[in-house]
Amino acid sequence: xxxxxKNLHVSINGKEILRGIxxxxxxxxxxxxxxxxxxxxxxxxxxxxxxxxxxxxxxEILYNGKDIQKMxxxxxxxxxIFLGFQYPVEIPGVSMTNFMRTSLNEIRKYHGQEPxxxxxxxxxxxxxxxxxxxxxxxxxxxxxxGFSGGEKKKNExxxxxxxxxxxxxxxxxxxxxDIDALRIVANGVNKLKTSENATVVITHxxxxxxxxxxxxxxVLFEGKVVLSGGKELALxxxxxxxxxxxxxxxxx
Amino acid sequence: MAQDEKRLIEEVTQSEYKYGFVTDxxxxxxxxxxxxxxxxxxxxxxxxxxxxxxxxxxxxxxxKEMEQPNWAHLKIAEIxxxxxxxxxxxxxxKELASLDEVDPELIDTFNKLGIxxxxxxxxxxxxxxxxxxxxxxxxxxxxxxAKHGILFCSFSDAVKNYPDLVKKYLxxxxxxxxxFFAALNTAVFSDGSFCYIPKGVRSPxxxxxxxxxxxxxxxxFERTLIIAEEGSYVSYMEGCTAPxxxxxxxxxxxxxxxxxxxAEVKYSTVQNWYPGNKEGKGGIYNFVTKRxxxxxxxxxxxxxxxxxxxxxxxxYPSCILxxxxxxxxxxxxxxxxxxxxxxxxxxxxxxxxxxxxxxxSKGISAGHSNNSYRGLVKMTKRATNSRNYSQxxxxxxGDQCGAHTFPYIEGANKSxxxxxxxxxxxxxxxxxxxxxxxGISQESAVGLIVNGYAxxxxxxxxxxxxxxxxxxxxxxxxxxxx
Numbered sequence: 001x002x003x004x005x006k007n008l009h010v011s012i013n014g015k016e017i018l019r020g021i022x023x024x025x026x027x028x029x030x031x032x033x034x035x036x037x038x039x040x041x042x043x044x045x046x047x048x049x050x051x052x053x054x055x056x057x058x059x060e061i062l063y064n065g066k067d068i069q070k071m072x073x074x075x076x077x078x079x080x081i082f083l084g085f086q087y088p089v090e091i092p093g094v095s096m097t098n099f100m101r102t103s104l105n106e107i108r109k110y111h112g113q114e115p116x117x118x119x120x121x122x123x124x125x126x127x128x129x130x131x132x133x134x135x136x137x138x139x140x141x142x143x144x145x146g147f148s149g150g151e152k153k154k155n156e157x158x159x160x161x162x163x164x165x166x167x168x169x170x171x172x173x174x175x176x177x178d179i180d181a182l183r184i185v186a187n188g189v190n191k192l193k194t195s196e197n198a199t200v201v202i203t204h205x206x207x208x209x210x211x212x213x214x215x216x217x218x219v220l221f222e223g224k225v226v227l228s229g230g231k232e233l234a235l236x237x238x239x240x241x242x243x244x245x246x247x248x249x250x251x252x
Numbered sequence: 253m254a255q256d257e258k259r260l261i262e263e264v265t266q267s268e269y270k271y272g273f274v275t276d277x278x279x280x281x282x283x284x285x286x287x288x289x290x291x292x293x294x295x296x297x298x299x300x301x302x303x304x305x306x307x308x309x310x311x312x313x314x315x316k317e318m319e320q321p322n323w324a325h326l327k328i329a330e331i332x333x334x335x336x337x338x339x340x341x342x343x344x345x346k347e348l349a350s351l352d353e354v355d356p357e358l359i360d361t362f363n364k365l366g367i368x369x370x371x372x373x374x375x376x377x378x379x380x381x382x383x384x385x386x387x388x389x390x391x392x393x394x395x396x397x398a399k400h401g402i403l404f405c406s407f408s409d410a411v412k413n414y415p416d417l418v419k420k421y422l423x424x425x426x427x428x429x430x431x432f433f434a435a436l437n438t439a440v441f442s443d444g445s446f447c448y449i450p451k452g453v454r455s456p457x458x459x460x461x462x463x464x465x466x467x468x469x470x471x472x473f474e475r476t477l478i479i480a481e482e483g484s485y486v487s488y489m490e491g492c493t494a495p496x497x498x499x500x501x502x503x504x505x506x507x508x509x510x511x512x513x514x515a516e517v518k519y520s521t522v523q524n525w526y527p528g529n530k531e532g533k534g535g536i537y538n539f540v541t542k543r544x545x546x547x548x549x550x551x552x553x554x555x556x557x558x559x560x561x562x563x564x565x566x567x568y569p570s571c572i573l574x575x576x577x578x579x580x581x582x583x584x585x586x587x588x589x590x591x592x593x594x595x596x597x598x599x600x601x602x603x604x605x606x607x608x609x610x611x612x613s614k615g616i617s618a619g620h621s622n623n624s625y626r627g628l629v630k631m632t633k634r635a636t637n638s639r640n641y642s643q644x645x646x647x648x649x650g651d652q653c654g655a656h657t658f659p660y661i662e663g664a665n666k667s668x669x670x671x672x673x674x675x676x677x678x679x680x681x682x683x684x685x686x687x688x689x690x691g692i693s694q695e696s697a698v699g700l701i702v703n704g705y706a707x708x709x710x711x712x713x714x715x716x717x718x719x720x721x722x723x724x725x726x727x728x729x730x731x732x733x734x
Contacts, residue, residue, distance in 0.1 A: 051685050077691035085689075089682045093704025102700060103690035110691070142704065159690065 001065070002027050002167055002198050003048070008059035010040075010047050017043045019223035020059070025167070028195040032209055032234060033202045035220035036242045041202045042086060044220070045171040049083040050076045063167070078110035080166030084156040084173050091143040096155070099143045100125065100162050107163065128161040132188045150181035157188040164192070169200045174208040186211030206238035221245050282339035288312060291439050294339045298408055298442075301415060311428035311438035318432045324566055324595035325624040325656055331537070336502060338440045338473070396456070402486075403448040404459055407475050410446030417448060421479055425508035425543040425572070433504040433539040433566075437473045441506070444475035449484035449515070458714050460489040474505040480515035482548060487518040489717055503562075504539045513548025513575065518556070520713050522721050524728070525561035532591025532620070535563025542569035546578035546604075554581040555598065556712045558721040560728040563592060568626065570599035573607035573635070580609040585706040585721075587728050588621030588653070597627035597644075597658075602635035602668070611642040614706045617653035618729055624656040631668040638668040646676040647705050649698065649729065699726030 003025040010018040017040045025031055035041055047054050048061060050073035060067050068076055091099065105115040116124075125139060132154050144152050153173050160168050170189070174182055189199060189212050201212055209217075209231065217234045219227040221242075226249050227233060237245070282293050291312050295305040320331070397404050403414060410418050428438040449455055480486055490507075503525070509517050519542075528535025538561075544553035555569035571580030582598035600609035609629065617623040629640045646655035657674050679701050687697035703710065703722050710718050 049689050052681070072693075073685060073688040074691050074693050077689050083689050085686065089680065089686045091683055091686070091701055091704055093707035094700055099687075099690070099700070102692055102696065103687075106693065106696065107691040163690070 001025070002063070003200075004062040004065075005048075006060050006062070008044075008047070008061065009057045010043060011055045011057055012043070012053060016057070017223055018047070021220075021223070021225055023218065023225065025198050025200060027166075027198055028193075029198050029216065030193065030212060030214045031198070031200045032212075032214035032217045032231075033200060033220055034204070034206070034217060034234065034237060036245075037204065039220045040223045041204075041220055042171055045083060045169045045200075045202055048076075048169060049073055049081060074106070075110070077165075078107050082160050082163060082165030082168045084153075084160060084168065084170035086172040086175065088144045088147075088152045088156055090145045090147075092145050094143050096139040096141060096143055097125070100139075100159065103159075103163065124162065128158055131161050131191060132158045133184050134158050149176040150178065153177055153185055154181065154188075157185050161188060161192055164197075166197050167200070168192075168197070169202065171202045172204065173201070174203055174205065182208065183211060206234050209234045219245055221249055281337050284337050285334040286312075286336070286338055286440065290338050294440055294442065297339065298411070300411060303419060304411060307422070307428065308439050311435045312440075314429040315432065315435035315439055318429075318435055320432050324626070325622065325658070326564055326566065326593045326595050328537070328564060331502060333436075339442055397459075400453050400456060401450040402453060402455055403446065405446055407441075407444040407446050407477070410477070414446070414448070417479065418446070418477070421477060421508070421510055423508075424510055425545045426506050426541050431541060434506055434541040437475065437504045437506045437541070441473040441475040444477075444505070446476075447478040447486065447488065449478075449480045449486045451481040452483045453481075454484065455486040458487045458489055460491065472501070472503045472505070474503075476505070476507040478507075478509045478517060478519070480509070480511045480517050480551075482512045483514040484512075485516045487714060488520070489714060490519070490521045491523075491717070491720075502537050502539070505541070507540070507542040507569075509544030509553055511544065511546050511548065511551035511553050511578075514550045515548060516552040516554075517544065518554045519544070519569075520717055521555075521557040521559075522713075522717055522724065523557065523559045523561050523565075524724050526563075527561050527592050527728070528563040528590065530590050530619075532563070535592070536561065537564045538562040538567065539564075540567040542567065543572065543599075544570070544580070545572045546575050546580060546607075548578070549575040549604070550577045551575050552579040552581075554579075554583075554712070556581075556583040556709065557585070557596075558706075558710070558713070558724065559584070559586040559594060559596060560724045562594075565592075565594040565596055567596045568599055570601070571609065572601045572603065573609065573638075574603045575607075576604040577606045577608075578604055579607070582609075582611045582613070583709040583712045584613045585616070585709045585725070586614070586623055586625075587616045587702075587725060588618070588623045589728055590619040590621060592619075592621045594622070595624045595626055597625045599628040600630070600640055601628075602631045602638045602640070605634065605636050605638070607635055607638045609638075609640045611640070611644070612708055613642075613644045614709055615644070615646045615655055616649070616702055616705070616725075616729070617646070617655050618649035620652045622654040622656070624658060626658040626660075628660040628662070629670050629672075630662040631665055631670065633664045636665050636667045638665075640668075640670045642670075642672045644672075644674045645705070646674075647702065648676065648678045695730055696726070698729055702726070702729060 001024055005021050005023040008018055008021040021044060033041055056069060061069060101121055108116060134154055138151060144155060147155060156173060173185055214231050217229055217231060218225045226245060282290055288309060291308050295308060426434050429435055447459060478488060511517050525536040546553055553571050559565055569582060573580050580600050586594045586596050588594050597613060598611050611627055613625045615623040615625055625644045631638055644657050648655055655676060659672055661670050663670055683701055684694055684697050688694060702725050710721055713721055
């Protein structure tokens with residue numbers, strides 16, 4: 001099992017956001033986590049990636065069977081966890097090329113590998129750019145600086161393509177995208193899928209799932225996974241709306 | 253003797269950039285303290301002509317009447333100018349001390365830099381004038397340069413071989429009574445570099461000088477004079493390293509540049525002298541006067557500096573834009589960490605018509621340090637249709653450090669334009685996390701972000717210098733986060 005989350009409780013400044021999450025992700029699977037705003041979707045993504053400011057009060061996160069709670073974020077990344085950010089930050093003056101090379105080489109170093117030869121690196125960049133239909137110019141610019149919303153999201157998928165993570169968590173990658181960008185992003189994700197990796201797509205809308213077909217859909221509500229099912233669950237959700245979830249939960 | 257000299261220069265330039273070495277050369281030193289006899293002693297040691305001794309004495313008498321300036325945003329422990337040895341000349345016999353005597357932390361830092369002088373020279377076609385303590389041991393590449401008629405030698409040699417040139421230009425940009433530290437330097441300067449580019453000559457290589465402060469308790473008073481004749485061009489690089497010392501060491505250098513009609517001089521500095529330890533103990537006191545005169549029309553002087561070292565930096569590389577249509581530039585990155593203090597910036601004095609100046613200053617403060625930009629842009633009445641653009645950015649790491657900006661503007665004519673922009677920013681948690689999520693450790697992330705922030709200035713450095721500067725920026729900020 002690639003990722004196993006057991007009874008995870010998380011608080012921010014003493015306020016409980018996640019209230020007992022259980023989730024199991026195997027290699028070769030695509031999972032979608034859906035739910036209304038403010039139910040803890042991004043919190044879950046950030047906690048898996050190791051962002052500061054979250055307190056795990058109960059439960060555990062196992063990645064490849066290892067408890068990663070004490071692992072610094074960069075080590076989690078080096079171990080193969082990738083987070084596609086909802087709001088990618090700008091880093092002025094640092095070119096995408098330099099950023100990616102630094103990133104790739106730090107990950108290689110962790111695995112005892114030599115830095116990637118320049119020629120190989122450039123070839124890889126060219127190949128992956130094509131995958132997400134990114135123009136050459138974008139990679140010469142500073143990280144996310146002056147990128148449009150769509151370009152930023154494409155850039156996240158591009159980085160995922162470059163780093164080839166084992167577990168990719170895409171946090172609202174579809175938000176703010178027009179249909180074309182959405183198709184490109186989804187295409188990228190689909191093409192990167194192998195039997196050795198897994199993707200967790202976090203989304204508010206069913207729309208993205210027209211392009212990325214999940215093996216499992218989980219509905220997150222008030223800090224808990226309240227419903228899990230196959231891809232048809234997403235359609236049902238789309239049809240009935242999140243109010244249906246609220247009512248279902250209240251019934252219990 | 254020539255053999256010995258050659259071996260010495262090899263040891264200095266080829267040893268793997270082990271900045272921490274205390275070269276155990278027996279030194280002939282002047283007695284502690286400063287009076288007219290000290291000045292005479294130095295002059296005699298160097299077999300100087302009478303006019304130079306007089307020049308020194310005049311400066312010394314001025315200095316005695318002056319007071320150490322206190323307008324900078326710096327806290328400086330009192331300096332006892334009578335407790336300093338003002339002259340140390342290496343005897344030609346030498347012996348290198350063992351590496352064990354040096355602080356391992358320092359060695360570690362130097363290993364991280366990992367650039368040998370020899371390698372730099374080979375890679376980049378650089379001529380190195382290695383200065384150990386106060387006397388230049390040897391100047392390299394002189395022959396190649398001589399073919400182009402370029403004079404590049406130690407200041408002492410220049411006094412011996414080209415006394416007329418030295419006499420004509422010494423003190424032209426920085427007069428002996430310019431300021432307290434300039435007067436001190438003029439009185440006691442020991443050696444330095446001299447560079448003369450004849451009319452119409454473009455220097456075929458970057459000229460470089462590596463300074464070292466060596467003997468304990470020896471103040472370092474370097475003197476550099478660069479003269480670019482009509483239509484000539486030179487790019488000059490100054491790099492500085494110093495071994496660790498507990499006592500604060502005083503350094504007061506002068507650099508003078510004279511650019512004639514259509515001449516261009518690029519002067520680049522990477523300064524990483526010992527900044528003191530994490531508690532703020534020790535470190536170099538660096539009081540430097542650097543000034544260039546754009547004497548001829550259409551001349552250009554460009555200062556680029558990366559300042560990461562010294563406990564105290566007091567330094568304002570400036571341009572006097574005397575010729576019409578002349579151009580002055582100042583690009584600076586100043587990093588302070590722990591308890592370092594820097595008060596640095598530039599002065600652009602516009603005298604000629606249609607003169608242009610640019611100031612780009614990037615301050616980075618971390619730890620408990622203080623980093624100030626201080627600048628003056630002056631448009632005189634005659635300097636019509638002139639322009640200045642100044643941009644002063646400050647980047648803060650942590651909340652114990654300080655960043656300050658003191659821009660002074662004087663405009664005496666209506667056709668000139670002065671623009672000033674300033675920003676202050678912090679490295680955000682989100683930026684750090686973004687980098688970490690891509691497998692980059694927090695420290696590497698800080699290095700990456702800081703280098704990005706300083707890129708505009710680093711791009712102005714000669715290529716091989718830029719690489720070293722980038723590493724230095726990261727190293728000097730280690731331990732500043734987390």
